[in-house]
Amino acid sequence: MIPFLDLKLVNKTYQDELLLACKKVIDSGSYIRGKECKEFEKEFSTYCGSEFAVGVGNGLDALTLIFRAYKEIGVLRDGDEVIVPANTYIASILSITENNLVPVLIEPDITTYLIDYNKIEAKITSKTKAIMVVHLYGQTCQMDKISEIANSHNLLIIEDSAQSHGAYFKEKRCGNLGDASGFSLYPTKNLGALGDAGVVTTNDSNLTYVIKSISNYGSSKKYENTYKGANSRLDEIQASLLRVKLKYLDKEIKKRQKIANYYLDNIINEKIILPINKNSTHHVWHLFVIKSDNRNKLQSYLSENDIETLIHYPIPPHKQKSYLELDTLNLPVSEKLHNEVLSLPINPALSKKSCEYIVDTINNYSG
Numbered sequence: 100m101i102p103f104l105d106l107k108l109v110n111k112t113y114q115d116e117l118l119l120a121c122k123k124v125i126d127s128g129s130y131i132r133g134k135e136c137k138e139f140e141k142e143f144s145t146y147c148g149s150e151f152a153v154g155v156g157n158g159l160d161a162l163t164l165i166f167r168a169y170k171e172i173g174v175l176r177d178g179d180e181v182i183v184p185a186n187t188y189i190a191s192i193l194s195i196t197e198n199n200l201v202p203v204l205i206e207p208d209i210t211t212y213l214i215d216y217n218k219i220e221a222k223i224t225s226k227t228k229a230i231m232v233v234h235l236y237g238q239t240c241q242m243d244k245i246s247e248i249a250n251s252h253n254l255l256i257i258e259d260s261a262q263s264h265g266a267y268f269k270e271k272r273c274g275n276l277g278d279a280s281g282f283s284l285y286p287t288k289n290l291g292a293l294g295d296a297g298v299v300t301t302n303d304s305n306l307t308y309v310i311k312s313i314s315n316y317g318s319s320k321k322y323e324n325t326y327k328g329a330n331s332r333l334d335e336i337q338a339s340l341l342r343v344k345l346k347y348l349d350k351e352i353k354k355r356q357k358i359a360n361y362y363l364d365n366i367i368n369e370k371i372i373l374p375i376n377k378n379s380t381h382h383v384w385h386l387f388v389i390k391s392d393n394r395n396k397l398q399s400y401l402s403e404n405d406i407e408t409l410i411h412y413p414i415p416p417h418k419q420k421s422y423l424e425l426d427t428l429n430l431p432v433s434e435k436l437h438n439e440v441l442s443l444p445i446n447p448a449l450s451k452k453s454c455e456y457i458v459d460t461i462n463n464y465s466g
Contacts, residue, residue, distance in 0.1 A: 100405045100406075100407055101405060101406050101407060101444055101449075101453045101456070101457065102407050102444070103407040103408060103409050103442070103444050104287060104444065104446050105446070105448055106286055106287070106291075108448040109446060109447060109448045110293065112347075112447075112448070113343055113344060113347065116343045117293070117340055117343055117344075120135075120336075120339035120340055120342065120343050121336055121339065121340070123339060124335045124336050124339050125336075127335070129335060130334060130335045130336070131332055131334055131335060132154075132315070132332055132333075132335075133335045134335075135335045135336075135338040135339040135342065136154050136332075136333050136334075136335060136338040138338070138342060139152075139154060139298075139333070139338040139339075139341050139342050139345070140152040140153060140154055140298070142342060142345055143298055143300070143341075143345065144300055146265075146272070146345060146348075147272050147273070147274030147275050147280075147300050148271060148272050148274070148275040149274055149275045149280075149300040149301060149302055150301070150302045150304070151300065151301050151302065151303070151304065151307040152298050152299065152300045153298065153299045153307055153310050153311050153314065154296070154297075154298050154332070154333025154338060155296075155297045155298060155299060155310075155314050155331045155332065155333055156295060156296070156297060156314075156330075156331035156332060156333070157283065157284075157285070157295040157296060157297045157331070158190060158261045158281060158282060158283020158284065158285060158297040159190045159193060159194060159283075159297070160297055160314070160329070160331040161281030161282060161283070161297035161298060161299045162190065162191065162194035162231075162257070162259060162281035163193070163194040163197050163198065164281075164299060164310045164313055164314055164329070164331065165194075165257055165279045165281055165299060165301075165306075165310065166181075166194060166195065166197075166198040166200060166229075166257070167198055167310075167313055168306050168309040168310045168313060169229075169255065169306070170198060171309050171313065171326055172305065172306065172309060174228070174255070175198070175200065175228055175229070175255075177199040177200070178199065178200070178201060178226065179200050179201065179226055179227075179228040179229070180200070180201045180202075180203050180224060180226040180227045180228065180229075181195045181200050181201065181202055181203065181227075181228065181229045181230070181231055181257075182203045182205055182219055182222055182223070182227060182229070182230045182231065182254075183195060183202050183203065183204060183205065183214075183230075183231040183233070184204070184205055184206075184207050184213070184214035184231075184232075184233050184235070185204035185205060185206055185207065185415060185416065185417060185428075185430045185432075185433040186206075186207045186212065186235070186412075186415060186432075186433040186436050186437065187233040187235065187259065187416065188233075188261070188411075188412060188416075189412075189416045189419060189421075190259075190261070190283075191231060191233055191259050191416075192416045192422065194281070195231070196422075201226070202425075203222050203227065204416070204417060204425065204428060204430060204433075205218050205219055205222060206218055206430055206431075206432040206433055207235075207432060207433060207436065209432050209435070209436065210375045211238065211374075211375050211377065212235050212236060212238075212374070212388065212436060212440075213233075213234075213235055213238065213240045213241070214232060214233065214240055214245075215432075216240070216241050216244040216245050216248065219245070219248050220248055220252075223248075223252055223254075227252065227254060228254060228255060229254055229255035229256070229257055230245060230248070230249055230254055230255070230256050230257070231257045231258075231259055232245060232256060232257070232258055232259065232276075232277065233259040233261075233262075234258065234259070234260055234262060234263035234266055234273050235262060236262055236374070236384070236385055236386040236387075236388055236411075237262055237263050237266055237289070237355075237382055237383040237384045237385035237386065238263070238266065238376070238377065238381075238382045238383075239263060239266050239267065239268040239273050239276065239381065240268070241268075242268040242269075242276045242277075243268075243269075246276075246277075249277075255277070255278045255279075256276070256277030256278050257277060257278065257279055257280070257281070258273055258274065258276055258277045258279070258280035258281070259280075259281060260273045260274055260280045260281065260282045260300075261281070261282060261283035261285075261288065262283075262288070262289075262385040262386065263289075263383060263385065264282060264288060264289045264290040264348060264383065264385075265289060265290075265348055265349060265352050265383045266381060266382065266383045267381040268381070274300040275300065275302070278301065278303065278306075279299060279300070279301040279303065279306060280299065280300045280301070281297065281298075281299055282297060282298045282299070282300070283297055284296035284297055284298060284337070284341060288385065289348065289351065289352065289355070289383055289385050290341065290344060290345060290348050291344070292337040292340055292341055293337065293340050294337055295337075296333055296334075296337045296338075296341065297331075297333070298333065309326070312325055312326055312328065313326050313328045313329060314328065314329060314330070314331040314332055315328060315330075315332060316328040316329070316330060317329075350447075351447040352383045352384075354447040355383060355384040355385075355445055355446070355447065356382070356383075356384060358384070358387070358445050358449055358454055359376070359382070359384040359387055359445060361454055361458070362387055362443065362445075362454070362457075362458065363376065365458045365462075366389075366458055366461050366462065367462055368461055368462050368464055370391060370392070370397075370464060370465075370466045371389050371390070371391055371397075371461060371464070372389060372390035372391070372439075373389060374387065374388055374389065384445055386411055386442045386445065387442060387443045387444075387445040388411065388440050388441065388442050388443075389440070389441055389442075389443060390436070390439040390440055390441070391439060391441060392439065393466065394410070394438065394439050394440065394441050396466070397441060397464060397466075398410070398441055400464055401460065401461070401464075404460045406443075406444070406456075406457055406460060407444065408441050408442055408443060408444070409441075409442045410440065410441060410442065411440060411442050412437060412440075413437060414437065415430065415433045415434060415437045417430060417433070418434070418437075443457060443461075444457065
């Protein structure tokens with residue numbers, strides 16, 4: 100079986116460096132918000148081109164803390180609306196509703212799977228205060244158009260960059276394309292920890308201070324609590340491991356791009372709809388997502404031929420039981436995508452032989 104993702108094999112490449120990094124932290128006796136976290140924050144903000152980064156517990160916390168901090172600052176208030184793509188992972192929506200804000204779901208572009216910027220302005224009301232862009236599957240949204248809309252209506256832009264570490268829009272990387280950005284560093288991500296982790300990037304020093312405080316029990320000075328805070332801190336071991344892996348991120352992205360280009364050039368089955376790649380050097384291919392009218396049959400066929408695939412995602416947020424209040428929304432494009440998408444294996448450890456077998460097997464699929 101060709102696994103969808105073999106994390107053991109991916110991380111084995113850097114095993115000696117990862118073990119050395121762990122030992123260094125263990126020997127230091129400093130395990131929470133020490134030197135490793137500070138250095139990772141510095142290195143990651145430099146990588147993204149942002150002024151600041153704050154390491155947190157996970158990607159959901161990164162997004163949730165951004166909205167919470169804007170509320171503490173007074174930029175956002177209960178009941179404010181946040182525009183967000185309807186076909187995103189549910190974490191994007193959770194970060195909004197967790198802060199008593201209202202998600203306004205926008206259909207994606209059916210060719211790119213990204214938020215359709217042409218549909219944003221029609222949904223803007225007097226309560227709209229922010230646009231959350233989700234750089235889905237490793238490709239950045241159309242940020243020039245979205246920034247123009249946001250600027251004309253005085254709206255915040257929050258980036259959900261959970262799947263787009265290293266992706267560019269023109270000359271700027273995600274994490275530096277809006278007012279603040281939340282990254283997941285979950286093990287399966289292009290930059291993945293060996294446990295849960297997340298990070299926020301921004302150019303706003305005040306926002307950075309508030310997020311750092313809230314994530315530390317609401318405290319910036321020991322035993323003095325300015326906010327009713329949370330506990331969401333990037334620990335030293337994960338920070339040290341991430342520092343190792345960050346050094347190789349661009350190299351791994353190039354491997355992903357090579358695999359993606361091979362798929363794009365060689366999958367020729369008319370029953371398969373391939374993803375649209377706007378710019379071959381800017382897409383980081385966290386996922387390679389194809390479409391099929393009979394997705395379940397295709398997935399079964401590939402499984403029978405020893406190829407593991409995953410569905411990202413089978414149920415859209417507005418059809419989840421946790422969001423019954425959104426169930427009446429008419430979102431046919433999102434529902435169509437959720438019924439048709441299928442993710443093929445793509446990762447730095449995938450061999451050329453495996454790629455060739457995957458392509459040949461798909462091309463032999465008769466539907």
